[in-house]
Amino acid sequence: MAEIMERFAICHLNDIPSRQARGFVLARRDDDGTVRSWLIFVLRWGKQVLGYENACPHEGVHLDWERDQFLDGDGMRIQCGKHGALFDFGTGECVAGPCMGERLIPVPLVVDEDDDICVVGVTLEEDDDFDSGQGVE
Numbered sequence: 001m002a003e004i005m006e007r008f009a010i011c012h013l014n015d016i017p018s019r020q021a022r023g024f025v026l027a028r029r030d031d032d033g034t035v036r037s038w039l040i041f042v043l044r045w046g047k048q049v050l051g052y053e054n055a056c057p058h059e060g061v062h063l064d065w066e067r068d069q070f071l072d073g074d075g076m077r078i079q080c081g082k083h084g085a086l087f088d089f090g091t092g093e094c095v096a097g098p099c100m101g102e103r104l105i106p107v108p109l110v111v112d113e114d115d116d117i118c119v120v121g122v123t124l125e126e127d128d129d130f131d132s133g134q135g136v137e
């Protein structure tokens with residue numbers, strides 16, 4: 001297992017169509033050394049990307065009850081597939097539904113010089129046991 005600090009490229013910008021989102025299952029190492037599965041998703045608008053943990057503040061379950069379906073019918077809000085909570089893109093705040101006023105947990109991302117989307121500020125591990133880039137079943 002190779003430890004990776006600071007930046008971890010999870011996909012190329014072109015792997016996510018503009019105005020769409022994609023889920024990832026990464027391997028995150030916590031401060032106590034425990035490696036755990038870490039579900040996130042990335043939204044893309046042109047060259048801009050936003051990341052959040054793939055966990056609804058209502059019941060803690062993943063948002064995409066169909067693979068990579070993170071947006072509402074209009075594509076204007078993030079939507080939880082379980083009870084339909086709606087979240088603002090930019091803030092992750094729930095604006096309608098059972099967890100009104102609560103927020104998704106942001107994931108810091110950068111797009112590097114090669115247009116790779118990178119997670120920053122967390123310790124990730126390369127581990128084939130985790131299903132990186134395959135979304136949520």
Ligand code: FES
Pocket residue numbers: 056057058059060061080081082083084085097098099
């Ligand atoms: S679990 Fe997401 S709205 Fe209930």
